[in-house]
Amino acid sequence: MRNFRKHWGVARWTAGLAAWAAATGALAQPGLTRVDRLMYLGNPTCTGAKCHSGDPKMQGGQLIGDEFTIWTDSDPHAKAFKTLSNAASKAIASKLSIESAASSARCLSCHAADVPAGQRGERWALDQAVSCEACHGPAEKYLEPHAKAGWTAGQRKSLDVKGMREAHGLLDTSNLGLRATMCTACHLQIDKDLVDAGHPELQFEMGWYNEYLWNENYATHWTKPEGDPVSARLWAIGQMVSLDAARAQVESWRAKGWDASSAEGLVALYGKGAEVAKKHFGAGGVDALQTAAISAASAAAAAADLAGLAGSAANQQQREIVLFGVASLVFSCHDLNGTEPPDEFWDIYDGAMSAEGAAFGAQVQALAAMAK
Numbered sequence: 001m002r003n004f005r006k007h008w009g010v011a012r013w014t015a016g017l018a019a020w021a022a023a024t025g026a027l028a029q030p031g032l033t034r035v036d037r038l039m040y041l042g043n044p045t046c047t048g049a050k051c052h053s054g055d056p057k058m059q060g061g062q063l064i065g066d067e068f069t070i071w072t073d074s075d076p077h078a079k080a081f082k083t084l085s086n087a088a089s090k091a092i093a094s095k096l097s098i099e100s101a102a103s104s105a106r107c108l109s110c111h112a113a114d115v116p117a118g119q120r121g122e123r124w125a126l127d128q129a130v131s132c133e134a135c136h137g138p139a140e141k142y143l144e145p146h147a148k149a150g151w152t153a154g155q156r157k158s159l160d161v162k163g164m165r166e167a168h169g170l171l172d173t174s175n176l177g178l179r180a181t182m183c184t185a186c187h188l189q190i191d192k193d194l195v196d197a198g199h200p201e202l203q204f205e206m207g208w209y210n211e212y213l214w215n216e217n218y219a220t221h222w223t224k225p226e227g228d229p230v231s232a233r234l235w236a237i238g239q240m241v242s243l244d245a246a247r248a249q250v251e252s253w254r255a256k257g258w259d260a261s262s263a264e265g266l267v268a269l270y271g272k273g274a275e276v277a278k279k280h281f282g283a284g285g286v287d288a289l290q291t292a293a294i295s296a297a298s299a300a301a302a303a304a305d306l307a308g309l310a311g312s313a314a315n316q317q318q319r320e321i322v323l324f325g326v327a328s329l330v331f332s333c334h335d336l337n338g339t340e341p342p343d344e345f346w347d348i349y350d351g352a353m354s355a356e357g358a359a360f361g362a363q364v365q366a367l368a369a370m371a372k
């Protein structure tokens with residue numbers, strides 16, 4: 001059985017999410033969500049025992065201190081660079097006539113923090129994989145000030161996401177819109193020739209991916225805020241941001257002369273998901289969803305509608321997007337009620353992972369019915 005709740009329970013997130021303008025196309029580039037000009041200092045600058053690899057302690061309302069330890073031991077991103085030397089990578093690279101995946105920009109753009117030479121600090125290295133700075137931004141300007149307790153929380157009060165990025169190079173991952181944009185830059189936009197050469201097709205569902213719920217050995221270094229339907233928020237915001245990313249992928253494939261029909265399937269599915277989100281949580285878009293009131297009843301209704309889309313999922317990739325979304329909404333209901341999904345949740349979930357057609361639809365509906 002999955003010990004999926006082992007790292008939950010402590011509300012580590014700060015409240016008060018800054019306004020996030022959806023029109024930040026500059027962040028939505030495939031590969032690293034890069035901040036130009038500033039230096040990436042490298043993981044060793046984050047790892048001091050009093051910083052991010054010691055015992056966690058409360059700071060500005062968050063429990064901070066063990067992030068590097070968790071990332072090293074149980075974050076899939078820590079092994080993203082090593083993957084480029086495995087047999088699967090060698091096979092993909094050879095089909096694309098790439099000599100070495102571990103030194104090709106075509107792979108490093110998502111499997112490492114492959115920034116331009118002028119932005120590589122002395123302690124930066126490719127084998128630091130999807131590093132701290134790959135998600136949080138280059139540390140050049142914020143390294144020193146952010147070590148002061150409460151500094152980041154204070155900046156969030158006076159600056160919005162764009163301001164944080166411009167003034168300090170800091171990507172404010174507590175903003176769910178920014179977070180989804182950052183994740184989908186690597187998780188939803190890949191070249192078709194890579195997929196044709198055997199790279200896993202990329203699909204994304206923000207609520208489930210945000211909790212790393214695939215593998216019991218994975219753990220995030222952040223936790224869910226208590227009593228907030230954050231999985232439902234992440235699902236809804238994720239549908240909208242993924243829709244944008246999937247559209248960008250279609251445009252890019254077409255521009256390169258590739259058949260974009262499989263990518264179009266994702267656009268259609270996220271589009272339907274975004275409609276379900278608007279119907280139940282309000283039509284305000286990504287910004288409004290950060291704070292929109294979401295009740296157990298509205299999350300349950302959204303889960304039921306989403307389960308109704310099971311029939312329009314054309315393949316395993318699309319079935320997982322529906323399944324993960326329904327599961328995220330079920331979790332949200334239980335988070336709001338302070339309860340846990342029933343024991344049979346994971347059995348039905350596992351069954352749905354390998355089901356197709358009507359059997360898949362029935363299992364997803366059974367999961368949606370657990371949203372109470």
Ligand code: HEC
Nearest residue numbers: 032076079080083110111130134182183186209210212214
């Ligand atoms: C710089 C690119 C990049 C960013 C940004 C990124 N990821 Fe990843 N992610 C990867 C790569 C590459 C892998 C595959 C690692 C491997 O197995 O080698 C991965 C793997 C994962 C996995 C494991 C998937 C599986 O099937 O085992 C999860 C879950 C995940 N990422 C979630 C997220 C979330 C959530 C975010 C945003 C908070 C995010 N990622 C941001 C590149 C990225």
Ligand code: HEC
Nearest residue numbers: 031083088089092093101106107109110186187189190200
């Ligand atoms: C657009 C970003 C992106 C690019 C470019 C990219 N990958 Fe990946 N790769 C990912 C993500 C994200 C995953 C995890 C997929 C998942 O499980 O959801 C992944 C997974 C993989 C996996 C399977 C995971 C494993 O542990 O075996 C292999 C192998 C892989 N990538 C190799 C490559 C190679 C080789 C290249 C270059 C030819 C490459 N990737 C380029 C994002 C990317």
Ligand code: HEC
Nearest residue numbers: 012046052067068071077130131132135173174221222223
């Ligand atoms: C895949 C993207 C990703 C990577 C890689 C990553 N983080 Fe995070 N980090 C996040 C997200 C998402 C959050 C949750 C939102 C928040 O609190 O800002 C977070 C939260 C944090 C927090 C706030 C504490 C908390 O409990 O929420 C700290 C401190 C932190 N990360 C440090 C690090 C350090 C140090 C590393 C490198 C070892 C690292 N992060 C690597 C995405 C990432």
